[in-house]
Structures are given as C-alpha cells and as structure tokens.
Amino acid sequence: MKKQTDYNIVFFSLFISIWLFIGGCTSEKGKIAEPLFDKDELEAEGPIKYIDLVHCSHTDYGFTDHPMIAQELQRRFLDIAVDAAILTRENPKNEQFRWSAEALDVVKDWWEHATPERQNELLNSISSGQIAINALPFHIHPFINERQWKLMTSWVPDDLWAKFKPAVGMQHDVNGFPRSAAIGLLDKGVNY
Numbered sequence: 001m002k003k004q005t006d007y008n009i010v011f012f013s014l015f016i017s018i019w020l021f022i023g024g025c026t027s028e029k030g031k032i033a034e035p036l037f038d039k040d041e042l043e044a045e046g047p048i049k050y051i052d053l054v055h056c057s058h059t060d061y062g063f064t065d066h067p068m069i070a071q072e073l074q075r076r077f078l079d080i081a082v083d084a085a086i087l088t089r090e091n092p093k094n095e096q097f098r099w100s101a102e103a104l105d106v107v108k109d110w111w112e113h114a115t116p117e118r119q120n121e122l123l124n125s126i127s128s129g130q131i132a133i134n135a136l137p138f139h140i141h142p143f144i145n146e147r148q149w150k151l152m153t154s155w156v157p158d159d160l161w162a163k164f165k166p167a168v169g170m171q172h173d174v175n176g177f178p179r180s181a182a183i184g185l186l187d188k189g190v191n192y
Contacts (some may be wrong), residue, residue, distance in 0.1 A: 046094060059103040059138060059172060074106040075113060082118070085125035098130050102172050105137035107164065123163055130184050135166035135190040140181055149184050161188075168192045 038080060047129050061067040081099035088097040111119060125131040137155040156164065167183040169192070173176045 003181045032060050046092070053076040061105060062117050066072070069108065071109055074103070075110045077107065078110045078122075079118075081120050081131060082125055085128065085130040086121060089128055089130065090124075093129075096128075096130055099125075099132070100168070100170075101131065102170075103136070103138045104134055104164075104166065106132050108137070108160075111156075111160070126163075126165060130167060133164045133166050134172070135185055135188065136171070136181075139172055140178070149180060153182075153184050166190055 007191070013024065059070065061070050068133060076100075081097070081101075088095065095101035111122075114122070122131065126133070135153070137152060140152065154161075167190060169181065169190045171181075
C-alpha cells in the first residue's frame with residue numbers, strides 16, 4: 001500500500017507541474033503574465049555576487065507568538081525594510097536592499113499607524129522596486145467559499161491596492177495554493 005501511495009504522489013506532482021507549465025491557471029480573461037523583473041537591466045549592473053536573506057518572522061499569528069506581539073514585530077520589520085531601501089536606493093540595482101512583505105494584513109496595519117511622510121517612503125520603495133507586497137492578507141487555508149475569496153482579494157480599499165501595486169500572491173504556510181485563489185488573483189492583475 002505504501003508503494004502505491006508513493007506512486008500516486010509522484011503522478012499527482014507530475015500532473016500538476018505539467019498542468020501549470022501549459023497554463024493551467026489563467027485569468028478569466030486569459031491574460032498571460034509578463035516577466036516580473038527586467039533581466040537585462042539587472043545584468044547591466046553586473047552579476048549579483050551574493051544574496052543576504054533576512055528572515056525576521058513568519059506571519060502565522062498565534063504560532064510564532066501572541067497575535068498582538070507578532071503584529072507589532074511585523075510593523076517594526078517593515079519600518080526597518082523601508083529604512084534599508086532608502087539607504088541603498090542610490091546603489092546599483094544589484095546592490096539595493098529588497099524586501100517582500102509576507103502578508104498584506106501586516107502592511108495594512110503598518111499603513112494605518114504610519115505618518116503620511118512614512119507612507120510616502122513606503123510608496124517610493126515600492127515604486128523603486130525595492131519593496132514588494134504580497135497580495136494576500138495572510139495564509140489562505142480558511143478561505144474556502146466565494147464570499148471569503150472576495151474578502152481576501154479586497155482586503156484593502158481599491159485606492160490603496162493601486163498604490164501598493166501587488167504583483168505576487170504567495171501562500172506562506174504549508175496548506176497549498178488553490179486554483180481558485182490563483183484565478184481570483186489573476187483577475188485582480190496579480191500575475192505571480
């Protein structure tokens with residue numbers, strides 16, 4: 001029985017890989033994603049010699065810490081990321097600090113506590129390509145029906161969504177990534 005289960009897992013993984021490769025998730029409009037980064041622009045600055053991974057905390061409220069503590073720490077981490085982006089903005093592209101905010105919920109909370117000046121610094125860091133924001137508010141396991149998917153993809157008001165320009169929707173837990181989530185994000189212009 002164990003051997004048959006192993007074969008089923010391998011077959012399923014292969015099927016999903018092929019399905020995704022041939023375009024298994026496209027938006028309702030059939031939109032195809034454009035490349036996220038301009039490879040030639042980055043290579044013009046010279047090759048990236050090393051990457052420092054700065055992992056501060058996983059945004060799994062209640063698992064990493066009490067939800068109030070995790071939220072406060074995440075706000076502080078985003079402040080540090082904005083400062084690092086500002087400090088390295090004039091560096092060559094391959095030497096600039098880059099950060100991906102793991103959860104839109106944290107960024108929304110940060111935004112509500114930030115001064116207008118600080119908000120502009122975040123928006124400048126997004127425009128420079130140094131900070132990217134996940135389009136998903138947190139891990140998506142509990143979202144299983146249409147109403148909940150609509151809530152998840154409208155976590156922030158449309159004007160704030162347009163300012164944040166989320167291009168990536170990532171699941172940051174082990175629960176998998178449902179096709180319905182991919183389609184909903186593609187329909188909102190989130191291609192990755």
